[in-house]
Amino acid sequence: MEALKLSSKKNNRTIEKINQKIRTGDVQVLTSEEMKKLVESSSVEVAFKEVDVVTTGTFGAMCSSGAIINVGHSDPPIKIERAWINDVEVCHPGAAVDLYVGATAMSQMQPFEYGGGHVIEDLVRGKEVELRTTSYGTDCYPRTQIKTSLTKDDLNQFYLLNFRNCYQRYACAVNSRDETIYTYMGKLLPQLRNATFSGAGELNPLMNDPDYETIGIGTRIFLGGAQGYIIGEGTQHDPKNLNGTLMVRGNCKNMLPDFLKGAAFAHYGTTLYVGLGVPIPILNEGLAKKTAIRDEEIFTNVVDYGVPRRDRPELKKVNYKELKSGAITVNGKRVRVSSLSSLKKARDIAGTLKSWIENGSFYLTSPVERLPRDSVFKPMRQTEGTPFVASVMQAAVTCYENEEIRAIAERIVTRSVNHIIVVDDGNRLGGIVTSWDITRAMAEGKTALADIVTRRVVTAKPDEPLEAASRKMAQHNISALPVIDAERKVLGIVTAEDVSRLLGR
Amino acid sequence: MVRILFRFSEELVAKPTTAEIILEHKVPINIITAHVDSKGGEFLAEVPDEALETVVKAFRQRGATVTLPELIEIDKEKCFDCGACVSLCPVEAITVAEDYSVNFDKEKCVGSTCSACVEACPAGAIESVKQNNAELANNALRAKRKTNNETV
Numbered sequence: 001m002e003a004l005k006l007s008s009k010k011n012n013r014t015i016e017k018i019n020q021k022i023r024t025g026d027v028q029v030l031t032s033e034e035m036k037k038l039v040e041s042s043s044v045e046v047a048f049k050e051v052d053v054v055t056t057g058t059f060g061a062m063c064s065s066g067a068i069i070n071v072g073h074s075d076p077p078i079k080i081e082r083a084w085i086n087d088v089e090v091c092h093p094g095a096a097v098d099l100y101v102g103a104t105a106m107s108q109m110q111p112f113e114y115g116g117g118h119v120i121e122d123l124v125r126g127k128e129v130e131l132r133t134t135s136y137g138t139d140c141y142p143r144t145q146i147k148t149s150l151t152k153d154d155l156n157q158f159y160l161l162n163f164r165n166c167y168q169r170y171a172c173a174v175n176s177r178d179e180t181i182y183t184y185m186g187k188l189l190p191q192l193r194n195a196t197f198s199g200a201g202e203l204n205p206l207m208n209d210p211d212y213e214t215i216g217i218g219t220r221i222f223l224g225g226a227q228g229y230i231i232g233e234g235t236q237h238d239p240k241n242l243n244g245t246l247m248v249r250g251n252c253k254n255m256l257p258d259f260l261k262g263a264a265f266a267h268y269g270t271t272l273y274v275g276l277g278v279p280i281p282i283l284n285e286g287l288a289k290k291t292a293i294r295d296e297e298i299f300t301n302v303v304d305y306g307v308p309r310r311d312r313p314e315l316k317k318v319n320y321k322e323l324k325s326g327a328i329t330v331n332g333k334r335v336r337v338s339s340l341s342s343l344k345k346a347r348d349i350a351g352t353l354k355s356w357i358e359n360g361s362f363y364l365t366s367p368v369e370r371l372p373r374d375s376v377f378k379p380m381r382q383t384e385g386t387p388f389v390a391s392v393m394q395a396a397v398t399c400y401e402n403e404e405i406r407a408i409a410e411r412i413v414t415r416s417v418n419h420i421i422v423v424d425d426g427n428r429l430g431g432i433v434t435s436w437d438i439t440r441a442m443a444e445g446k447t448a449l450a451d452i453v454t455r456r457v458v459t460a461k462p463d464e465p466l467e468a469a470s471r472k473m474a475q476h477n478i479s480a481l482p483v484i485d486a487e488r489k490v491l492g493i494v495t496a497e498d499v500s501r502l503l504g505r
Numbered sequence: 506m507v508r509i510l511f512r513f514s515e516e517l518v519a520k521p522t523t524a525e526i527i528l529e530h531k532v533p534i535n536i537i538t539a540h541v542d543s544k545g546g547e548f549l550a551e552v553p554d555e556a557l558e559t560v561v562k563a564f565r566q567r568g569a570t571v572t573l574p575e576l577i578e579i580d581k582e583k584c585f586d587c588g589a590c591v592s593l594c595p596v597e598a599i600t601v602a603e604d605y606s607v608n609f610d611k612e613k614c615v616g617s618t619c620s621a622c623v624e625a626c627p628a629g630a631i632e633s634v635k636q637n638n639a640e641l642a643n644n645a646l647r648a649k650r651k652t653n654n655e656t657v
Binding site for chain 2 (some may be wrong): 186196261
């Protein structure tokens with residue numbers, strides 16, 4: 001055993017040896033897709049012997065991204081209090097003229113279309129942007145407002161500083177509701193009519209070094225088309241559950257707009273697509289094996305985003321091979337699935353990084369510190385309870401469809417309600433009738449209930465947060481929601497009055 | 506085949522206009538999508554090239570509006586091949602190729618009667634583009650030529 005260990009140690013590569021080979025042009029680099037093929041057609045031993053570096057890549061919407069910029073001092077100087085670039089509000093986290101452009105901040109004139117991500121892309125493209133700032137004025141910084149135009153060349157520093165990038169894997173999203181929803185996982189059609197996923201699977205950097213043997217603080221990487229660095233684990237880093245993340249930094253002035261794209265998710269918000277690739281030095285046979293990981297070995301959950309809770313129902317397990325195939329089966333139904341991150345760009349990034357190393361323009365670094373391998377991602381400590389539909393729901397006043405309008409009108413008066421829920425013999429939801437419907441029926445001389453029933457009813461579930469129910473009522477401009485269970489049996493009703501009594505709006 | 510969008514007023518919806526025209530001219534009109542509400546109705550249908558003139562005339566005589574549907578266009582300069590649109594397309598006109606490029610087949614697109622992909626594009630690369638009505642006849646001609654080329 002001891003001898004074996006020693007001999008394998010002797011055969012191990014070092015970063016220095018790899019860099020030496022880069023210098024002499026003898027380095028052997030494969031993209032992670034090529035590595036998988038090599039291991040499959042030969043063996044881990046052969047791959048270890050032949051390959052020095054495996055390159056990875058991912059190109060996805062990474063909302064926890066942004067750029068730190070220093071705009072220099074004006075004359076007379078200003079201590080910026082609030083600032084906007086192209087109408088997108090940016091943060092003023094430090095002293096006088098340092099700004100942080102957050103990817104998800106939205107333009108005030110074009111919200112949901114243009115945001116911080118687009119500002120960063122425009123600057124990287126070399127476009128001129130408009131800076132507008134205000135201040136309260138001090139003895140040393142007397143100026144109270146400035147409007148000026150800037151390009152990246154006018155900035156002292158322009159660094160991408162992303163606090164959570166490169167999710168190791170991500171959930172696959174579906175929507176069980178009866179209506180389309182708009183999420184950070186894109187547009188999700190009702191009743192599981194489509195599914196979306198994110199992440200590059202076998203091309204993802206962290207999936208190729210899941211034990212963080214080579215990825216650490218100080219690892220040089222591909223970032224936005226330039227060379228950048230890993231500066232730590234990302235926020236919400238959860239390595240034990242294979243949900244690792246990275247914090248990264250890179251000089252935007254060297255980046256390329258092809259690998260840094262502002263984007264907008266309809267009715268959700270704006271973001272930044274970031275291209276990121278990490279070279280994995282094959283220091284030992286274990287790494288040769290790990291970098292041969294296949295899409296079919298990487299699993300994630302199909303999650304119901306129709307449930308507006310932190311812990312959403314997980315409907316099934318799928319692997320990235322299935323996800324990349326274009327269709328999955330959920331609840332016995334074929335569901336078309338597509339990616340939100342660009343697999344084409346991910347492949348392109350792994351290939352570009354490979355060519356950089358081969359042509360000697362990119363050298364590997366040894367991390368100065370390893371990333372945590374046992375940290376946990378805790379939920380928020382909440383000191384106040386959240387109200388749910390069940391907590392304000394009332395008993396519903398119901399009727400059957402064969403009843404006369406007159407009888408319903410009487411019930412509205414005697415029970416003093418505005419909504420009557422139409423049910424069948426099994427207490428299942430058939431429709432809803434409001435006092436307004438009755439008034440109109442009277443005016444139009446209608447007598448049959450069937451003629452005035454609203455059958456496409458917007459409903460709520462008892463475990464739904466009250467705020468979600470309130471949002472639904474506002475969106476559909478209605479004042480009550482029948483509360484139903486999974487079999488569409490009527491459990492009660494929640495009205496706008498009940499909601500405003502509790503939420504105070 | 507040419508894809509045509511037919512629009513009807515509220516009064517016309519109640520009449521079996523399409524059935525009458527199909528029977529009268531013996532044209533196999535293939536209805537792809539249809540939608541009716543209180544303001545009237547519209548349907549998208551495929552009409553054989555050779556019957557196009559007759560069909561358009563017949564529908565117009567009965568008071569229907571005949572136009573070309575708006576189809577989507579993908580700006581490949583802006584598109585970064587993510588795929589957010591792919592699973593939304595009900596007719597599988599947008600697909601992912603072997604090299605992970607996002608491909609669009611205009612022939613399959615049902616255009617403005619759907620447009621599910623337009624708002625969902627994170628890159629803002631998809632637009633619903635009006636087809637010029639005056640070009641209706643030209644388009645039909647072009648379609649005819651194309652079909653001929655393919656068969657030759």
